[in-house]
């Protein structure tokens with residue numbers, strides 16, 4: 252199906268894009284990689300009267316290492332993050348970028364667009380919630396910084412005002428002896444996961460000092476499994492503590508039955524994913540190089 256007719260605007264700067272959003276009102280939408288918006292427009296689930304294209308603004312796509320942080324321009328494509336040596340230093344970021352859909356989608360889709368879309372099945376929000384992540388947003392009133400936990404409000408709903416955009420995403424580098432892993436179960440590459448688990452651990456020998464566990468696609472937003480984190484924090488990472496964490500993660504998940512599987516199936520699946528992700532995160536935290544790819548049915 253073709254989208255409904257719309258007016259196309261090419262923004263020359265992010266400030267100009269904000270001004271256009273404010274001038275054109277609720278009928279206007281930003282266009283980044285178009286990998287969520289264009290399919291929705293073709294299905295006529297989204298019918299914006301005006302599209303403001305961000306693709307021709309220079310300086311919006313970058314990955315920079317600075318002051319113990321990684322900075323991502325909002326228009327940085329998933330594929331650029333997949334290939335980035337800086338991003339590979341935080342392996343959970345590489346797990347995420349490399350596992351999104353297929354090459355075509357990764358070459359166009361952007362990290363800023365993915366977070367702004369807040370699709371409950373999207374990968375980036377789940378992964379970035381295991382790290383110290385902030386979104387730098389630009390609006391008519393100027394700039395503000397929003398932690399990711401406050402940015403994602405609900406399914407397809409963020410803290411952005413209508414005339415506000417994501418300019419940059421910053422991720423603080425995890426402390427030494429930290430390791431993370433992101434694992435999803437997918438029916439095939441170019442579809443969203445059925446369920447996913449992101450785990451970031453800081454280890455001291457075999458004892459877990461800090462843990463972040465976030466579940467994807469099993470709720471309206473990514474779910475932080477705080478009880479599961481508590482089961483690991485301060486404990487030796489062994490069969491007993493991992494079983495407790497897995498059980499707590501299963502309990503925290505709130506999946507809906509759909510074409511990808513029943514709620515019960517997804518409860519079981521998320522437990523298995525958390526278990527494997529803890530194992531890889533622990534080994535990476537202890538210095539082992541572990542390759543990880545999603546599980547495909």
Ligand SMILES: Cc1cc2nc3c(=O)[nH]c(=O)nc-3n(C[C@H](O)[C@H](O)[C@H](O)COP(=O)(O)OP(=O)(O)OC[C@H]3O[C@@H](n4cnc5c(N)ncnc54)[C@H](O)[C@@H]3O)c2cc1C
Pocket residue numbers: 280281282283284285286287288289290325326350351352353356359360361362363364365367368370372373374375411415416417418441442443444
């Ligand atoms: C076949 C297919 C499979 C996919 N599989 C996956 C998957 O497995 N995992 C996954 O995570 N994603 C998946 N995606 C989605 C993909 O990752 C998209 O790139 C992403 O969701 C949206 O990014 P985009 O740059 O394409 O944004 P767009 O589609 O251009 O925009 C999405 C929304 O965000 C808004 N927006 C865009 N940029 C900004 C900004 N800087 N500030 C404020 N608002 C902004 C737009 O107005 C729009 O409302 C898939 C897409 C397709 C087509």
